Amino acid sequence: MEGIEERGVKEVDYLAEERAGAQFHVHSMKIFLAGGQHEYEVSTRIANLVANDPVFAKEDRARISRKELYKNSLKKAGHAWKIILEKGLTEEESMRMRAFIDEPNYTDLHWGMFITALKGQATEEQQHKWLRQAYKLAIIGCYAQTELGHGSNVQGLETTATFDPSTDEFVLNSPTLTSTKWWPGGLGKASTHALVYARLITDSQDYGVHAFIAQIRSLDDHIPLPNVTVGDIGVKFGNGGYNSMDNGLLRFDHVRIPRENMLMKLARVTEQGKYERSNKPRQLGYGAMVYIRQGIVAEASVYLSRAVTIAVRYSAVRRQFGGKDDKAEVQVIDYRTQQHRLFPLLATAYAYRIVGFWMKWLYADVTERLNNNDFSNLPEVHACTAGLKSITTSVTADGIEQCRKLCGGHGYLCASGLPELYAAYVPACTYEGDNTILLLQVARFLLKTLTQVASGTKPVGTAAYLGNVQHLTSVNCEVSQGKDWLNPSVLLEAFEARSARMAVACAMHVAEAPDSELAFEELSPELVEAARAHCQLIVVSKFIEQAQKDLPGEGVKQQLEVLCNLYALSLLTTHSSDFLATGYLTGTQVSHAKDQQKALFSCVRPNAVALVDAFDHTDHYLGSALGRYDGDVYTHLYKGAWKDPLNESVVTEGYHEYLRPVLTQQLWGPTSKL
Amino acid sequence: MEGIEERGVKEVDYLAEERAGAQFHVHSMKIFLAGGQHEYEVSTRIANLVANDPVFAKEDRARISRKELYKNSLKKAGHAWKIILEKGLTEEESMRMRAFIDEPNYTDLHWGMFITALKGQATEEQQHKWLRQAYKLAIIGCYAQTELGHGSNVQGLETTATFDPSTDEFVLNSPTLTSTKWWPGGLGKASTHALVYARLITDSQDYGVHAFIAQIRSLDDHIPLPNVTVGDIGVKFGNGGYNSMDNGLLRFDHVRIPRENMLMKLARVTEQGKYERSNKPRQLGYGAMVYIRQGIVAEASVYLSRAVTIAVRYSAVRRQFGGKDDKAEVQVIDYRTQQHRLFPLLATAYAYRIVGFWMKWLYADVTERLNNNDFSNLPEVHACTAGLKSITTSVTADGIEQCRKLCGGHGYLCASGLPELYAAYVPACTYEGDNTILLLQVARFLLKTLTQVASGTKPVGTAAYLGNVQHLTSVNCEVSQGKDWLNPSVLLEAFEARSARMAVACAMHVAEAPDSELAFEELSPELVEAARAHCQLIVVSKFIEQAQKDLPGEGVKQQLEVLCNLYALSLLTTHSSDFLATGYLTGTQVSHAKDQQKALFSCVRPNAVALVDAFDHTDHYLGSALGRYDGDVYTHLYKGAWKDPLNESVVTEGYHEYLRPVLTQQLWGPTSKL
Numbered sequence A, B: 001m002e003g004i005e006e007r008g009v010k011e012v013d014y015l016a017e018e019r020a021g022a023q024f025h026v027h028s029m030k031i032f033l034a035g036g037q038h039e040y041e042v043s044t045r046i047a048n049l050v051a052n053d054p055v056f057a058k059e060d061r062a063r064i065s066r067k068e069l070y071k072n073s074l075k076k077a078g079h080a081w082k083i084i085l086e087k088g089l090t091e092e093e094s095m096r097m098r099a100f101i102d103e104p105n106y107t108d109l110h111w112g113m114f115i116t117a118l119k120g121q122a123t124e125e126q127q128h129k130w131l132r133q134a135y136k137l138a139i140i141g142c143y144a145q146t147e148l149g150h151g152s153n154v155q156g157l158e159t160t161a162t163f164d165p166s167t168d169e170f171v172l173n174s175p176t177l178t179s180t181k182w183w184p185g186g187l188g189k190a191s192t193h194a195l196v197y198a199r200l201i202t203d204s205q206d207y208g209v210h211a212f213i214a215q216i217r218s219l220d221d222h223i224p225l226p227n228v229t230v231g232d233i234g235v236k237f238g239n240g241g242y243n244s245m246d247n248g249l250l251r252f253d254h255v256r257i258p259r260e261n262m263l264m265k266l267a268r269v270t271e272q273g274k275y276e277r278s279n280k281p282r283q284l285g286y287g288a289m290v291y292i293r294q295g296i297v298a299e300a301s302v303y304l305s306r307a308v309t310i311a312v313r314y315s316a317v318r319r320q321f322g323g324k325d326d327k328a329e330v331q332v333i334d335y336r337t338q339q340h341r342l343f344p345l346l347a348t349a350y351a352y353r354i355v356g357f358w359m360k361w362l363y364a365d366v367t368e369r370l371n372n373n374d375f376s377n378l379p380e381v382h383a384c385t386a387g388l389k390s391i392t393t394s395v396t397a398d399g400i401e402q403c404r405k406l407c408g409g410h411g412y413l414c415a416s417g418l419p420e421l422y423a424a425y426v427p428a429c430t431y432e433g434d435n436t437i438l439l440l441q442v443a444r445f446l447l448k449t450l451t452q453v454a455s456g457t458k459p460v461g462t463a464a465y466l467g468n469v470q471h472l473t474s475v476n477c478e479v480s481q482g483k484d485w486l487n488p489s490v491l492l493e494a495f496e497a498r499s500a501r502m503a504v505a506c507a508m509h510v511a512e513a514p515d516s517e518l519a520f521e522e523l524s525p526e527l528v529e530a531a532r533a534h535c536q537l538i539v540v541s542k543f544i545e546q547a548q549k550d551l552p553g554e555g556v557k558q559q560l561e562v563l564c565n566l567y568a569l570s571l572l573t574t575h576s577s578d579f580l581a582t583g584y585l586t587g588t589q590v591s592h593a594k595d596q597q598k599a600l601f602s603c604v605r606p607n608a609v610a611l612v613d614a615f616d617h618t619d620h621y622l623g624s625a626l627g628r629y630d631g632d633v634y635t636h637l638y639k640g641a642w643k644d645p646l647n648e649s650v651v652t653e654g655y656h657e658y659l660r661p662v663l664t665q666q667l668w669g670p671t672s673k674l
C-alpha cells in the first residue's frame, strides 16, 4: 500500500501545523473544560485505562450481530465491575469509566435510575434493605415506568397493584396489551428486579401511580419468575449505538409481592389496606431531577464536542478544489460555508459545558435549600432544567448529524464514528421527557411568572429579567456598527428583550381569550418558541458570566470571549426573525451581526484544532478514522475497510447461488436456486 | 395475549373513522399522485406483486448481520431479474419493481449510472458492443468516479490512464493511496466491470479526467483480475438501510485495457496517441443529468410521503393525556405542536410530487431542445435541477427524522420503519453532488443572470422573475388580514420579492468588491441562502400553477389548494426573517401568516389520514408497525418484539460467563471468565 506521502503532502503534518498556530495555552483550557485539576487528572487516567484495555475495544461494534453485541456488552460491564472492585475505584472514577467505555448497558439504569429512585422514594428501612444489595450488584434493578400505551402521560399508566389485606400483599397485574411495560433499559435480559410504576388500588379505590419493587428473575438461574413475561423489545436505530442495551417488555399475570415492596417514603398502605400520605414534603424528589438533568446537559456537551472534534480535524485534513499552480488544494475548513455550519457548533459545545458547570452548582444549591425546607425557587429551577434538557439534547442531536454531513461521503461510513454517535445519542430528545412537552412546561412557567410580575411578585433566578419587562418591551437595540455586537450587555439585552417580548405576546393572547386552556393549546407552537428563547437566554447569560471571569492560561479567556460572542451571534442571526418582528432589531443591525459573526470565524479558524484538542477526547473514545488526533485519515479508512465481513472471502458468498445464474443467463438452469 | 379491545377502545377503528371523515375523493387523488391512470395501475399491480412474494420480505432486515443482509439482497436482485424476464415486464414495470423491493443493490448502479453513462458518452459502436451485454446482465457495471481523496472535485482525481502506443492500450494505475476508488455502489463484491474515471495521459500530456471501461472480475469465476485490488469499504449508517449495497474500493497496479475501452463520443485518442475532440457538442450530457435529478426529486417525495404516512397514521392512533371523565385521551394528532411539525411535511410531500411531475416535463423539453441543438436555456435548467436536488433531499432527510421524533419513543424502534428509512435516504444529501456545493452553483447562476439582466438580457424559465427585479425590490406586501395570504399572487410575489432581494443584495456586495472571487467566497453563506430562496420559489410557483388547474374528483382541487397554501405559508413563517429584514413584510403581516397557517391546520386535520392514504403505500413498502393501514399498532409492536434474536433464549446468552459472576460476587472464582 502506498503511503499518502507520495501525494507530496503529509496529512499527518497538517494537524501539527494547525496546533502550532494556536493562540492560547491548550493545557489550561483542558483543565478548565474538565472542571478543574482534579477532574482533569481523573479523566485522563481513566480514559487511558479504558483505551488501553483490549476488552473495551469497540471498532467492530457496527459490524457484529445484535446477539454478539449484547453478549459483548455484558462482558464489558462485568469487566468494568471487576476493575472497579479490584482497584477500589471511587464513585467518581467508576462513573468516568462507564462513560469512557461508551456503550449503553444495564448498569446505566441500575445506578442511574433504580438506585436514584430508591434513594428518593424509599424509607430508610427500605433503603437499608435494598440499597445494600444493589450497591454490590447482588441484584440488578431497572426503572419500569413507560408502557406500550403511555410514556409522557405517566398518570395514564394501566398496570395495577391491588392490595390484598388477606395476605398482606400487592397483586401486580397487566390488564391490557397497552399496559405492557415497554422500554425500560436493562429489563429485557439482564435485570433481576424492576421498580414498577403501577396504579395503587386498595379498598376498591384507585390512588394513582406509585412505585413498587418486583423481583422478576430468579437469583439462582435467572429464569423469569412464574407469571412474569419478560423480553427484549427489539432492534433500535443504528448499528451498534443503543442496541447494546436490552430495553425490555414486561407483563404481570397477578403476581404477588409483599406490601413492604411499595416505596413508602411519601405514602404508604397499612396492613389494613388504609392509604396514608407521609408528612414528608413531596418536593423532595426535585433534587434527583436536577441531578439527572445536569447530567444530561453535561453529556450533551460531551457528545457534541466529540462530533465537533471529528468534523474539525477532518475538515483541516480534507482538501478539495483550488490547488492550481502546484499549490495544495484548499482545506475545506477554510470555506466560509463550512465554517458557518461548523464553528457555531464548536461554540455551542463550549457553551453547554459551561451551563453544565452552572447546573452542578444549581444542584448543590437546590439540595441545600431542600434540606432547609426552602421550596421557594423550585418552579424556576424546574422550568430551567426541563428547558435546558430540551434545547441541549435537540441541538446536540442535530449538531452531530450536521458534523457528519460536513464530512461529505466519508461521514456516512461507520468508520467515521459519527453514525453510531448520532444513533446512540438521539433518543435523549425523547427519554426523560419528550422535548416538545418539556418546552410547553417551561412556557406554562413563563406565563405564570408574568402573571405574578403583574401582581407585584419579583421573579427569581433565571427568570429575574422578567421583572424588567416594561423596559425590555419598549427599548430598541442601539447597535450602529458590527463591533457594537461584541459588547456583552448589548448581547444580553437583545436576548432578554426577545424572550420577554415573545412571552408577553403569548401571555396577552392567553389573557384575552375566553378559555385560557384552549388558548394555550391554540398558541402552543408560539409558546414552544417563547420557551426556547428563554432557555437560549439562560445559556447565553451563563456563557457571558463565565467569559468575564479571569482564568489561568495564556489566551484562554480571550478564546472563551470569542466563542461566547460567536455562540450568541449565531443564535441571533439564526433566529433573527424573533428580533426583527417586534422592531427590536433592524435589518441593518442583523447584517452587522452577520458581518461580525464572520470576523469571529476568522478568529476561531487558527485555533479550531486546538479548541477541539482541549476537549481531550482519546482516539479510543472518538472511535473515528476521520477524527484521529494524528489526522492520518486515509490510511485508517483504507485499513479499516478490509475488516468488513464482506471482505472475508474474495468471491462473495452468494455468488454461485445468486450472481452466477444472472451473469450466465441460467436463471432456469438446474443449478439455479433463484 | 390480551387484545387491545379490552381497553374499551378499538384502535383499528380509529383510522376507519378518520377515513370516513375525509372531504375528498381519495381514489382520484391517488391517480393524481401516481401521475395518471396508467401509472396508477402499474404501480398498484407491481406493488402488490412485490408485497405478496415472500422472497421480498424485509421485516428482519434490521436484525441480521451484514453478510446475511448482503447475500439476501443478491437473492432479491436475482429473483427480481427472473420475474422481469419470465413475465416480460416492461422497463417501467421493472423500475417500479426495483423501487418497491426497497433495498439498494448492485443493479441500481448498473441500470442507473453505468448504462446511463454509456448511453451518453460512448460512440454508437461502443454502445452496440457494451450495451448488448449490459442489457441482459451478462456483465455487471458500476460507476467508479469518486476516490478516497476526491469526490466533489472531480477534476482532482488521481487515477491515471496512460496511453501506450506500442500496444495500443491504456495503462490504468492508482499512483497514491488517495487515488483508490472509493464509494462506487456495486463495486465491492458484485460488479464485473467498472466505468473508471481517470486522467488521460498521452504523449506525456495530461488531458484531464475521462471515462474508461475496465473489466475487474473474471466472467468465469468472479475472481478479481490480476493487479486489480477490489473490496467493500465497510459498514454504513444504520441497520439494514444502505448496507445491502456493496460500495467498493478499487486499485489498479498498471492494468492494461484496449484503447477502444475509452468512451469516445466526445473525445478520442488515435492509434498514434493523438488526442482529438469530436465535433459533438459537450452539452449533450445535460439530458442525462436532468433525467437523474428528476428521479431524485421524485424519490424525495416518495421517501418523505412514506415517513409522513407513518407519522400521521400513528399520531391518529396514539392517544396521550386528557381523557378525564371517561372520555378517551386526546389523539396526539390533535395537538397544535404536533400539527405544526407534521402538516407542513405532509404539504411538502405533495409539493415535491408536483415538482417531480414538472421536472419530467422539463426532461422531455430539454431532450427535444438538445436534439435541435438549442442550448439556450441549459444554464437555467442546470441551476434549477441542481438546486431542486439540493433542497428536496435536505428537507426530506430532516423530515424523516422529524417524523420519527413525532412518534415518541416507539419511533426509535426499527419496527417503526423510520430509522431505516432515514439511514437509507440521508446519503442523497451527499451523492450526486454535496448539497451545499450545489447551492453555490445555483448562486453563481443567479449572480450571472442579474449581470445579464443589467445589460438588457431577458432571463428565462424559472429565472424569468428576475427580469422584474426593479419592481420586486421596491414593492412591499399589501396583506392586511389573515385571509389575504390565501391569494396565490400575493404568495407568489412574496417569494419572488424575497428571492430577488437576497440575490440582488449578494450581487451588489460582489460587484462592489475589488476581488469578486474573494467576495463570493466571503459571502458564500448568504449566497447559499439566496439560492435556497430561489429554489423554494420554484417549488411554490409550480405548486400554485398546479393548484389552479381543474382536476377530476370531488374535493381534490380544494385539498391541493389547502396544501399549497400551507406549504407556502410554512416556508414563509419559517424563513420570515428574510421577508422582514428588507421590510417587504411587517411583523404584523407575519403574524397574520401564522394565524392563517393554523386555520389551514384545521382544514387539513379531518383529511390528514386520507391525504396520506392517497400516496397509496402498501404495508409491505412502509415496513412499519406504527404506520400500518389498519392502525393496529400495539399488537404488531408486541408480536414483532418477540422475533428479536435476543428473545431466542429465555436466559440470555452470556449469563453464565458475564452476569452470574457479577450477581454472585464471584468475579475471581474458578468459573469466572471475566
Ligand SMILES: Cc1cc2nc3c(=O)[nH]c(=O)nc-3n(C[C@H](O)[C@H](O)[C@H](O)COP(=O)(O)OP(=O)(O)OC[C@H]3O[C@@H](n4cnc5c(N)ncnc54)[C@H](O)[C@@H]3O)c2cc1C
Binding pocket: A109, A143, A144, A145, A146, A149, A150, A151, A152, A153, A182, A183, A184, A185, A242, A247, A427, A430, A431, A432, A433, A434, A436, A437, B318, B320, B321, B332, B335, B337, B338, B405, B406, B407, B408, B409, B410, B412
Ligand atoms: C432509548 C430509550 C430508553 C428508554 N428508557 C426507559 C426506561 O429505562 N424506563 C422507562 O420507564 N422508560 C424508558 N423510555 C421511555 C421514554 O421515557 C418515553 O418514550 C418518553 O417518555 C416519551 O414518551 P412516549 O414515547 O409515550 O411519547 P408520546 O407521548 O407518545 O409522544 C408522541 C408525540 O406526541 C406528542 N405529545 C404527546 N403529548 C402531548 C401533549 N400533551 N402536547 C403536545 N404534544 C404531545 C409528543 O410531542 C410526540 O411528538 C425510554 C425510551 C427510549 C427511546
Ligand SMILES: Cc1cc2nc3c(=O)[nH]c(=O)nc-3n(C[C@H](O)[C@H](O)[C@H](O)COP(=O)(O)OP(=O)(O)OC[C@H]3O[C@@H](n4cnc5c(N)ncnc54)[C@H](O)[C@@H]3O)c2cc1C
Binding pocket: A318, A320, A321, A332, A335, A337, A338, A405, A406, A407, A408, A409, A410, A412, B109, B143, B144, B145, B146, B149, B150, B151, B152, B153, B182, B183, B184, B185, B242, B247, B427, B430, B431, B432, B433, B434, B436, B437
Ligand atoms: C451512499 C453513497 C453512494 C455513493 N455512490 C457512488 C458511486 O456509485 N460512484 C461514485 O463515483 N461515487 C459515489 N459516491 C461518492 C459521492 O459522489 C461523494 O461522496 C460526493 O460527491 C461528495 O464528495 P466528497 O465525499 O468528496 O465530499 P467533500 O467534497 O470532501 O465534502 C466535505 C465537505 O467539504 C465541503 N466542500 C468541499 N468543497 C467545497 C467548496 N468548494 N466550497 C464549499 N464547501 C466545500 C462540503 O460542503 C462538505 O461539507 C457515493 C457516496 C455515498 C455516500
